[in-house]
Each structure stands twice: as C-alpha cells, then as structure tokens.
Amino acid sequence: MRPAVLTGEHYMTGDVACAEGALAAGCLFFGGYPITPATEVAERMSHRLPEIGGTYIQMEDEIAAMASIVGASCAGAKSMTSTSGPGFSLMMENLGLAVITETPCVVVNVQRAGPSTGLPTQGAQGDMMQARWGSHGDYEIIAMAPASAQEIFYQTIDAFNLAEKYRTPVLIMTDEVIGHMSERVVIPDAREIKTIERVKAKGRKDRYRPYAAGDLGVPPMANAGDGYKVHVTGLTHDEMGYPAMTVEAQAAMMERLMGKIQNNRDDIIRYEEFMIEDADYIIVTYGVSARTGRAAVEEARAQGIKVGMLRLITVWPFAEEKIRDLASKAKGMVTVEINLGQVHLEVERCVAGRVPVKLVGHPGGTLISPDTVIHTIKQEFGV
Amino acid sequence: MTTAQEAQREASRHPLDDLLRTERIPHIWCPGCGIGTAFSSCLMGMKESGIDLDNTVMVSGIGCSGRGAGYVKLDSYHTTHGRAIPFATGMKLANTDLNVVVFSGDGDLFAIGGNHFIHAARRNVDLTVVCVNNFNYGMTGGQVAATTPHLAKTTTTPLGNPDSPFNLPLLAYACGASYVARWTTLHARDLTSAIIEALANPGFSFVEVLAPCPINYGRRNKEKPLDTLRLFQEKSIIKNDAHPTELDVDWERGVVLGTFVNNPRPCSTDMYDKVCRLEEKPAKKSAA
Numbered sequence: 001m002r003p004a005v006l007t008g009e010h011y012m013t014g015d016v017a018c019a020e021g022a023l024a025a026g027c028l029f030f031g032g033y034p035i036t037p038a039t040e041v042a043e044r045m046s047h048r049l050p051e052i053g054g055t056y057i058q059m060e061d062e063i064a065a066m067a068s069i070v071g072a073s074c075a076g077a078k079s080m081t082s083t084s085g086p087g088f089s090l091m092m093e094n095l096g097l098a099v100i101t102e103t104p105c106v107v108v109n110v111q112r113a114g115p116s117t118g119l120p121t122q123g124a125q126g127d128m129m130q131a132r133w134g135s136h137g138d139y140e141i142i143a144m145a146p147a148s149a150q151e152i153f154y155q156t157i158d159a160f161n162l163a164e165k166y167r168t169p170v171l172i173m174t175d176e177v178i179g180h181m182s183e184r185v186v187i188p189d190a191r192e193i194k195t196i197e198r199v200k201a202k203g204r205k206d207r208y209r210p211y212a213a214g215d216l217g218v219p220p221m222a223n224a225g226d227g228y229k230v231h232v233t234g235l236t237h238d239e240m241g242y243p244a245m246t247v248e249a250q251a252a253m254m255e256r257l258m259g260k261i262q263n264n265r266d267d268i269i270r271y272e273e274f275m276i277e278d279a280d281y282i283i284v285t286y287g288v289s290a291r292t293g294r295a296a297v298e299e300a301r302a303q304g305i306k307v308g309m310l311r312l313i314t315v316w317p318f319a320e321e322k323i324r325d326l327a328s329k330a331k332g333m334v335t336v337e338i339n340l341g342q343v344h345l346e347v348e349r350c351v352a353g354r355v356p357v358k359l360v361g362h363p364g365g366t367l368i369s370p371d372t373v374i375h376t377i378k379q380e381f382g383v
Numbered sequence: 384m385t386t387a388q389e390a391q392r393e394a395s396r397h398p399l400d401d402l403l404r405t406e407r408i409p410h411i412w413c414p415g416c417g418i419g420t421a422f423s424s425c426l427m428g429m430k431e432s433g434i435d436l437d438n439t440v441m442v443s444g445i446g447c448s449g450r451g452a453g454y455v456k457l458d459s460y461h462t463t464h465g466r467a468i469p470f471a472t473g474m475k476l477a478n479t480d481l482n483v484v485v486f487s488g489d490g491d492l493f494a495i496g497g498n499h500f501i502h503a504a505r506r507n508v509d510l511t512v513v514c515v516n517n518f519n520y521g522m523t524g525g526q527v528a529a530t531t532p533h534l535a536k537t538t539t540t541p542l543g544n545p546d547s548p549f550n551l552p553l554l555a556y557a558c559g560a561s562y563v564a565r566w567t568t569l570h571a572r573d574l575t576s577a578i579i580e581a582l583a584n585p586g587f588s589f590v591e592v593l594a595p596c597p598i599n600y601g602r603r604n605k606e607k608p609l610d611t612l613r614l615f616q617e618k619s620i621i622k623n624d625a626h627p628t629e630l631d632v633d634w635e636r637g638v639v640l641g642t643f644v645n646n647p648r649p650c651s652t653d654m655y656d657k658v659c660r661l662e663e664k665p666a667k668k669s670a671a
Contacts, residue, residue: 029477031469050659055476055652060502064469067462067499071442071473074460075481079473094470097463224440224458224474225481231404231453233461242407243453243461 004052005190014149014178015082017185018108019044021156022080024193027106028054029079031068033061033087036120037176038110041082062087066094066107073103074232076223078160082108084176085127086117089134095169096135097234099257102211102219104163104198106156108172110179113338113364123176124364125287126339131171132316138254140261142268143171143316145287149183155313161196162268166260167218173315175338177288177367201228210241211253217260261317270313271322275301279308281377282326284347285336286312289368293336296373303374305383315343323350332381336360336373356380402426402436404456411450415601415608417568417594421515422451424571424592425486428578439482442471444491446522447596448515451486465495468503471510479652482582483509489516493549494529504558506651507586513578514551514589517596518632525599532632536603552643553627555589562588563644565630567615568595570640577642586650593638 005024012020019041022030030049032042046056054077059065062083069079083091088109098105111127113119127134131143142162146152152174159170199215201208201222210230214220222228235243236250261268272290275297276282285293290311300307310326312319323346327333332355335344344359351357358380362368377383397403403426412418429439436457443452445464452459462470467485475483485492492500492514503510519537520526526539530551534543555563562584564577574592581588595601595611606614618634623641630639649657 029473031473050655050661055655056659057472057476059469059472060498063466064472064499064502067466067469068473068476070462071460071470072477073473074470075440075474075478077477079477093463094466222458223478224460225438225478226458227437229456229458231459231461233453234463235461242404 001051002048003190005193006187007189008187010185010187011182012149012185013040013180013182014146014152014174015040015110015180016044017149017153018082018156018172018174019048020187021153022106022160023048023052024153024187024190025078025157025160026195027078027080027160029069029072029077030054030056030081031059031065031072031079032056032081033059033065033083035084035087037112037179038082038084038108040179041108041110062090063094066091069105070094070098070101070103073105074224076225078104078164080106080108082110084110084112085114088127088130092134096137096139098169099135099139099141100234101232102167102221103169104167105169106159106163106172107169108174111173111175119365121176122365123288123367124338125173125175125289126342126364128173128315128337128339128342131173138258140258141171141316142166142168142261142314143173144313145173145315146178147287147290147311148178149181150185152178153185153187157193157195161194164196164198165218166216166264166268167198167221168261173287175288201226205229209239211237212239213256216264217256265317268314269317269319271319272311272313274309274311276308276310276326278306280306280331281308281381281383282330282333283307283309283336283373284312284323284333285309286315286343289336289338292368292370292373296370299370300374300377305377307377312343318346318350320350323347327351327354330355332377333357334360334373334376336368338362338364338368399423399426399430402430402456404454407454410454412447413598415595415597416447417517417592417596418448418451418515420568420571421448421513421574421592421594422454422486424574425484425513425578426455428575428582429484431575432579432582434482434582438480439484440474442467442474442483442485444487444496446488446491446520448486448488449491465491466499467491468496468499468510468512472503472508475509476652483511485510485512487514488521489514489518489530489551490520490528493551497529501554501558504555504560504587504589507559507561507648509586509650509652511578511581511588512590513592515592515594516551517594517600519596519600521596521599525603537600538603548632550627550631551591552589552630556627556644559587560589560644561586561646561648563627564642565591565593565640567593567619567640569612569615570619573640580642580645584645584647586647593632
C-alpha cells in the first residue's frame with residue numbers, strides 16, 4: 001500500500017500533482033464528476049483514496065459532487081472536487097452553501113476555453129470572474145493560480161490549509177495547460193509538510209454557539225457526530241446557527257463572513273515579484289500566463305527594456321495594495337491573461353488611472369506569446 | 384417549586400421534547416398541515432429504534448418539509464434546494480458511523496432532486512429518506528409538483544395539471560431502494576414502525592408520507608382540511624408487499640399503503656470496501 005505522501009522525485013501531470021497535493025494535505029473524501037481537462041484529478045483520486053482509507057465517489061453530476069464534498073466536510077473529512085468551466089457553473093449554488101455555512105473544502109477548476117462547451121481540450125483562464133462572483137449574493141472567496149505541476153502540488157496543500165483555517169471553500173484556478181503538462185515534481189518527506197486542521201468546538205455542549213466569531217473571526221467548528229447537535233443552514237442565521245430573517249441578522253452575518261477574509265488579507269494573499277525593483281513596465285499575470293510573463297521579462301531585459309512581473313499566486317482576494325504601490329512607481333502596466341479582460345478589470349480598478357494599463361488577452365485555446373507582450377509594451381508605451 | 388408544580392410541568396412535557404429545539408417552537412407549518420405529524424412520527428421512530436442519537440443526523444432540502452432539520456435537536460443540516468441527498472451521501476461516506484436521515488418534501492426530492500434520488504437508490508447508499516408528499520410546492524405558494532395529480536389545480540396549472548404524477552414507491556423500487564413503504568399522516572403508528580424498519584435497513588430506505596396541505600393544495604382543489612384526512616381514512620388500502628406498479632395515487636380507485644420492499648442488500652460502503660480497498664483483503668482473510 002502506498003502512503004498518503006509519495007515522497008520522492010516524480011514526473012507527473014499537473015492534474016496528478018494536484019491530487020497528490022490533496023492527499024498530502026489530508027484529504028480523505030473526493031466527490032467528482034468527470035470533465036475534460038480535469039478528469040485526471042478524479043481518476044488519480046479514485047486510485048489513491050481507497051489506498052489510504054479515504055473515499056472516492058463519482059457523483060451523478062457536478063451539483064451532486066459539490067453537495068457531497070460540503071456534506072463530507074461537515075462530517076469531518078477534508079474534502080475536494082475538481083471540474084472545468086461548465087461543471088464549475090453547476091457547482092456555484094453549493095459553493096455558496098459552503099460559504100454561508102463556513103464549511104472548509106477545496107474546488108479545483110482546470111479551466112478550458114468557453115463559453116459553454118467551448119474548446120474542451122484547450123486551455124484558457126476565462127473563469128476568473130466566475131470564481132469571484134459565480135455564486136449569488138455578496139461573499140469573499142480565496143482563489144489560487146498555480147503556474148507549474150510542482151506548484152500545484154504545494155498550492156493544493158496551501159488551499160486545504162487556508163480552507164481549514166478560515167472555514168471557507170478555496171478554489172484552485174488552474175488550466176488545461178498546467179493540468180495536462182508533465183513536469184518534475186518533488187514531494188518532500190511527510191514530516192516536512194505542514195497541515196492545518198480546523199479549530200474544533202470544545203467546552204460545554206450546552207454553551208456552544210456554532211457561529212460566534214472565534215480567533216480571526218472564524219468560529220470553532222463542531223462536526224456531525226461530535227455531540228454538539230448543531231444546526232447548520234444556508235438561511236441567514238444567528239450565532240446559534242438558527243434562521244434569522246432580519247436585516248440586522250443579515251448584516252451581522254455578512255460582516256463577519258466578509259471580514260474573516262478581508263481582515264486577514266495579509267495572511268492570505270500570496271504573490272511573486274520578478275525583476276520588479278527597477279522596472280518601468282510591469283506585467284501583472286497569474287497561472288500559466290506567468291510563464292509567458294517570465295519569458296517576456298527576460299526577452300525585454302535582453303533588449304534593454306526594464307520590464308518586471310507581478311505574479312498573483314492568490315488571485316482572490318486581490319492584491320490591491322500591491323498593485324496600487326506598483327502603479328505609483330511604474331510608467332505603465334500590462335495584464336496578461338487568457339481571457340478578454342477579467343483580472344484586467346481589477347488591475348485597472350486598483351491602478352485607478354495613475355499609469356496606463358493595457359490588456360494582453362486571448363480568447364483561449366492557446367498560450368500567449370511573449371513576443372505579443374513585448375510588442376504591446378513597445379507599441380502602447382512608445383518604448 | 385412545589386411538588387404539584389413539578390408534576391404539572393412534567394405532565395406538560397411532550398415525550399419528544401428532548402429531540403426538539405423547543406426554543407424554536409412554534410414552527411412555521413400551517414394549521415392542518417401534515418408535516419408536523421410526519422415529523423413527529425419520524426422522531427418517535429428514531430427514538431424507539433434505539434439508534435445512537437448522538438451519531439444521528441437529519442439533512443433537509445428546501446421547502447416546508449425542509450424546515451424539519453431546523454426543529455430537531457440532532458446534528459441537523461438544512462441544505463440547498465434538491466440537494467439533500469447528495470449532501471447526505473457525502474456525509475455518510477465520510478463518516479460511516481453516522482445514521483443519516485433525509486427529511487424533505489416531494490418537490491425538493493423528486494423534481495429538482497430527482498436525479499440524486501435515483502442514483503442514491505441505485506447505489507443503495509445507507510440513508511433513510513422520508514418524503515412528505517403534499518402534492519404541491521407548498522412553501523412557494525402552491526405550484527405544480529412532480530407528484531401533483533393529473534387535472535389537479537395549482538397556481539401554475541390553473542386549468543388543471545396536464546401532466547401525470549410520479550408513483551414514488553415504484554420509482555424507488557425501480558432504482559434499487561432496498562426498503563420502500565408508504566403511509567399517510569393519518570397512519571402515525573404505522574408510519575413510526577416504518578421509520579424504525581427503515582432505520583434498521585442497512586441501505587437506501589424510502590418512506591413516502593402522504594400529507595394534507597389545506598392552505599395551498601386543498602384550497603384550490605375543493606378539499607377542506609378534514610376532507611383530505613377523510614380520503615386518507617376511506618380510500619386507503621393497506622396491502623403490504625403490493626407490487627409497486629399498483630401504487631399510483633388515485634383516490635377514486637383507492638391508494639395502497641404498506642411496506643412494499645424490504646430486501647436488504649449490501650450498501651454502497653460495503654460494496655466500496657469489498658471492491659476498492661484491495662489492500663485490506665488479505666488482512667481480512669488471514670484474520671478469518
């Protein structure tokens with residue numbers, strides 16, 4: 001029997017590395033529904049979970065898959081599902097349930113080009129705004145964007161840790177290219193992998209208030225069977241978890257739900273800066289497009305143009321303070337993403353006209369060429 | 384407190400108080416509604432069955448019956464519309480020690496949730512699904528449901544329902560449910576017994592409860608509150624082991640109640656362990 005953590009050097013696809021990251025993080029339940037190009041995450045989980053005492057189930061659709069992982073997490077298991085754009089759309093209602101009930105779970109979206117069935121076997125980054133706003137109502141979400149098979153391994157662990165720490169669903173917004181490319185992945189010794197577990201309810205069972213803010217604004221959680229006899233509902237609720245149909249209850253609940261993410265932005269937001277110190281022009285990008293961005297920076301530098309890159313590792317919540325800071329120093333910025341301007345809107349919002357911001361976008365189906373990025377910088381900024 | 388006061392307080396206690404979130408009473412159900420009776424029989428069945436209530440969970444979807452989870456003093460989960468069964472499936476598979484009871488309505492379980500029901504029954508997931516069938520969407524104001532009788536009037540079938548309703552026990556049977564029963568809210572004791580049997584069945588159990596909805600269904604179909612109960616009394620035929628094809632809800636002809644399927648077979652987690660946990664097989668053999 002293989003262990004949960006496959007310590008060693010491997011050559012594996014991003015999808016497989018994602019599954020291995022989940023197992024290393026302690027995931028014991030996967031409810032899935034196959035969809036290209038995310039299928040290999042589910043397939044790997046179906047082989048590996050029963051080996052380590054976990055459970056894989058292929059549900060009847062993505063709606064059921066998402067519902068099942070919320071249920072499994074309420075029963076105490078770290079849980080995950082994976083999908084691509086059309087399935088992601090179907091998961092949105094129960095993603096909202098996970099948000100309002102504060103149920104930790106991880107959803108992997110291996111993006112393909114849309115809308116609708118689009119290009120199932122070709123990549124895009126077109127679900128970034130769906131990730132932010134796809135469910136109904138106001139909410140905050142954590143979404144990450146890995147740029148390599150190695151990184152998806154670590155980010156999946158990180159995603160589980162953030163999910164448990166903040167009692168929230170966490171999204172991994174990868175894409176077909178990262179999901180299907182094979183790369184070297186080094187998996188460390190199990191003892192070197194730091195995992196976070198949800199803060200459990202303790203103390204007198206008759207005094208437990210399931211939705212009273214704990215540390216960081218996150219309530220300690222009682223799983224089903226822990227003896228606390230909790231009531232968990234998707235309705236607006238009070239600290240007891242009981243439905244409360246008032247303006248005041250909605251405001252109090254929303255303030256804490258939004259606040260637990262917003263007030264801990266410094267702990268949640270991750271980014272990488274590349275040759276940014278002296279940069280006149282800054283590429284803002286994420287995920288697979290960061291590979292384009294890095295090549296563009298190197299090529300531009302070789303041509304004597306001072307270009308740097310801000311790579312968003314956590315796309316949501318958005319690194320707005322960092323973008324504002326960069327906008328005050330740079331001469332121009334470009335957003336590079338495989339869609340027609342989703343994260344670009346956020347960059348523009350944060351730059352707020354301080355410097356010109358241009359989009360290097362593509363509707364999906366292929367990567368963006370570094371040459372296109374350099375050409376845009378030269379043309380738009382008159383370099 | 385005097386002994387007399389204590390005795391009075393004791394006398395006013397409902398036998399199910401320890402299973403209720405009494406601080407949340409009164410409930411939202413309308414006068415004459417059958418859900419309270421179905422809920423009460425369900426809780427009585429849970430209590431009498433002797434299952435470990437600390438490890439028992441109630442999961443509901445959306446609608447009037449879906450509010451059941453909000454009143455029971457158990458771990459209780461009020462989920463999204465139609466999705467109680469997949470939520471419960473995740474729960475049961477993640478912690479097989481839990482007894483998972485799904486308590487919801489016909490609209491929730493069989494229209495929006497129909498796909499989930501058929502697959503959970505096929506897999507024989509160890510759930511007890513109690514469906515309160517009041518023939519319409521009560522909470523949204525009495526629209527047509529997948530169970531509304533042909534020609535019945537609802538707010539969205541003002542000229543009468545053009546469609547045919549589901550025969551729910553037949554559906555459950557055809558999909559592989561290993562326990563199937565139907566009672567009405569007038570048959571509270573039989574219903575309680577059915578819940579006890581359903582909880583004991585180590586697989587997918589389905590109990591349909593026919594229930595009056597005087598406000599939203601009865602009012603539009605010339606059924607006064609007591610008329611529905613009279614139908615339940617006069618037109619029900621108790622026939623255990625009746626073939627599921629005979630179970631259409633047809634008040635002209637009579638409606639069959641009873642236990643129709645009670646054929647335990649390996650549940651989904653047993654099958655998963657047997658088929659997928661290859662590494663454990665040799666260990667089990669050597670132990671034997």
